[in-house]
Amino acid sequence: MHDAVDRATERPTILGTIGEITRYRELLRNLVLKDLKLKYRGSVLGFMWSLLNPLIMIAVYTVAFTFILGSKVEGFVFFLLLGILPWGFFTNATLMSTVSIFDNGSLMRSIRFPLAILPSATVLFNLAQYLLTLVVFLPIMLVARSVAPSGSMLLFPVFLALQVLFTLGVALLLSAGTVFYRDIRHLVEIALPILFWLTPIVYPLVQVPERWRSLVLLSPLSPFIVAYQQMFYARQWPAPEVWAAALVYGVGVFLVGITVFLSVEDRLAEQL
């Protein structure tokens, strides 16, 4: 037998896994489509629900912050939208990813495929939903507030890609971790609202007292959301420290996530 593989010693590598996932892209696509179909099939309002949800959140926060707390942010709705939509993407993806391996035990014990596909599909499904809502809301806001186009807006895909990498890393960690510790889902449910208030979504970063500002910027979602606010709301190029934090979180967390995931991958099927 030449060019044999030994089941006892084969170990997945990061590059090998990325190659495998590319080979299995049809599965990735079908898993995302399945979730989209299951979500909207048989519901009357269908995709409208995905628009209604952020609309209601925006209405509630706008009433609370501008009318009750007297926030001085000009164009609060537009400002809020730029933070709350990507925040929703992150929250939904992380919560869903906790069970993306856990719920597929029997599948993993009968068909071999790269398991990292499962949390990846969860992230991409939520990304698709986020982009669909963004495509509806962003142009409306830009026109309503007559925002002139700016070169900084061209950076959106770059920061989006970094946020997707970051979210993938978190999803890989959580999906594998939940197999060993069921508590993780509950911890995530508690951590997310705390993280929400530590991220400049309903308040601008400049309102944070100077000595706390860099701390708030270190909250994991901040660099991405501040970047979106800077490029669309302030029409400025993202500041260097925003670039640095986004790059470190995006690339770093992805590498940590995939490394940890691959080191336990062969135990996931047995553990469930």
Next chain:
Amino acid sequence: MNDAIIAQGVSKRFLLRHNRVGELKERFLGAFYSSKRERVEEFWALRNVSITVRRGDAIGLIGHNGSGKSTFLKLVAGLYRPTSGHLLLERRARIGTMIELGVGFHGELTGRENVFLSASMHGLTRSEIESIFPAIVEYSGLGHFIDVPIKNYSSGMHMRLGFAISANLHPDILLLDEIFAVGDADFQQQCMRTMAEFRRQGKTILFVSHSPEAVRTICDRVVVLDRSEVRFDGGVEEGLAFYSSLPDAALA
């Protein structure tokens, strides 16, 4: 040079966790109360198993429940990792697993959508699936039901569709885990015809079964596993005779 699978001294240990610690709270309590502590028991599902499978072999793996047959299939499929020993396969070989039929099917999706989902789990590209799709529909005999959500299928239709997908994946090595035990006589005959066809095409087959007739029809070699070890490896009739002479696992 014509070997398809070489197992050399393969062992597989499972850790059975009593009082399984799935929550941090229990792990914390375990530090103080021994009754809450996790007890881990070792279970060797396979011990020092050596089997060489030549290309085109059709091997019946038989043994009592819990003898390690399915574990061996899962090691070959790459679902579990051997604890020790070597298990060699050709890197290029396409491995088809029929360990559970219709796993990963979604009730809300139509038969057609499930075919695409399930076939892509086996690593097929869209154009590959499109090219085998007509054959799958014909094989399953579902006709226009293929566009109905499968929650409306009978369990027989469900199984037929699952088997139709597996039967059309064209693997080099086929791993079967007792899947035709369920299903009516018609379905079982269809499965047998397909297996005979695979044999004619020279595919390698590993077949886990309790049914002597099925083993006689499909296999040309029998391996008997008993309490995690290989006890017999040879001709079909001798193997079946050896198996029936084994004391019942429950009494042993």
